[in-house]
Amino acid sequence: MKSGAAVKKIDEISPASEASTQELLRELLVRLGEDPSRDGLLRTPERMQKSLEYLTKGYQQDADKVLQGALFDVPYDEMVIVKDIEMFSLCEHHMLPFFGKVHVAYIPNGKVLGLSKIPRLVDIFARRLQVQERLTVQIAETIQNAINPQGVGVVIEARHLCVMMRGIEKQHSSAVTSHMLGSFRTLQNTREEFLSLIRNGKNGNSF
Ligand code: ZN
Numbered sequence: 652m653k654s655g656a657a658v659k660k661i662d663e664i665s666p667a668s669e670a671s672t673q674e675l676l677r678e679l680l681v682r683l684g685e686d687p688s689r690d691g692l693l694r695t696p697e698r699m700q701k702s703l704e705y706l707t708k709g710y711q712q713d714a715d716k717v718l719q720g721a722l723f724d725v726p727y728d729e730m731v732i733v734k735d736i737e738m739f740s741l742c743e744h745h746m747l748p749f750f751g752k753v754h755v756a757y758i759p760n761g762k763v764l765g766l767s768k769i770p771r772l773v774d775i776f777a778r779r780l781q782v783q784e785r786l787t788v789q790i791a792e793t794i795q796n797a798i799n800p801q802g803v804g805v806v807i808e809a810r811h812l813c814v815m816m817r818g819i820e821k822q823h824s825s826a827v828t829s830h831m832l833g834s835f836r837t838l839q840n841t842r843e844e845f846l847s848l849i850r851n852g853k854n855g856n857s858f
Contacts, residue, residue: 672700706741709778714789717775718797721765728801730841732756733769734849742813743780751809751825754849757794758801758834758841764794783809783828791830802833804845 670678676696680687687696734754742749753773757764776789791805806829834841 673697676700705778706739707779709775712775712778714772714775714793715797717771718764718768718793721768722798723763723765724761725759725763726761727759727763730756730758730844730848731763731766732845732848733766736770736773738773738777738786738807738809740777740779740781740783740786740809742811743782745813745817746780747811747813747816749781749783749809749811749813751807753790754806754845755790755794755804756835756845756848757798757803760799760801762798762800764798769794783807783811783826787828787830791832795832800833802831802835802838802841804831804835804842805829806846806849 673696676699677687680692680695685692687693732754733756734752736753736755737750738753739748739750741747755769755773772793773790776786776793787805787807791803794800794803794805806827808825808827810825831842835845836842
């Protein structure tokens with residue numbers, strides 16, 4: 652799977668491409684009933700553009716390339732866990748934030764990843780328009796493809812503002828997704844060890 656999907660040029664997608672992004676955002680403010688010329692809103696289109704570019708910067712980053720420089724041959728075959736990784740993303744249905752914690756584990760098969768690369772990988776996929784399920788799968792499969800470990804497990808616990816702010820099903824505002832590959836899928840002991848290790852930590856139940 653190619654994780655750094657090519658981004659189409661705007662001209663190929665949008666006939667409105669002659670307007671600048673800030674002009675479009677200014678027009679949006681008008682259509683929402685606002686006066687974009689009042690003091691507090693004067694620079695809002697500019698700030699929104701910067702903010703949106705930051706929150707979707709993952710489109711400019713190639714996860715496979717980032718991992719290429721950080722693969723190490725290490726004869727270690729116990730579980731490696733990086734847990735409570737902070738995650739902020741935007742849901743692709745409403746472009747509202749969903750955020751929470753990501754837990755990643757794998758059992759090496761001759762190669763390990765630099766530990767700092769795992770939060771980086773989470774960020775590359777989270778800084779795009781996402782659904783939580785796909786984010787979970789992309790993190791797991793990218794690790795699988797990079798180091799071909801004995802197994803990978805990814806669990807994400809997140810809260811979705813599109814659900815919380817819009818007042819529907821508030822009791823379901825927290826969602827947990829998981830994706831297990833290799834021994835995490837086939838061996839119940841391995842899966843349970845992972846799940847109990849992410850529950851037992853000082854932050855494990857705080858969400
Ligand atoms: Zn949504």
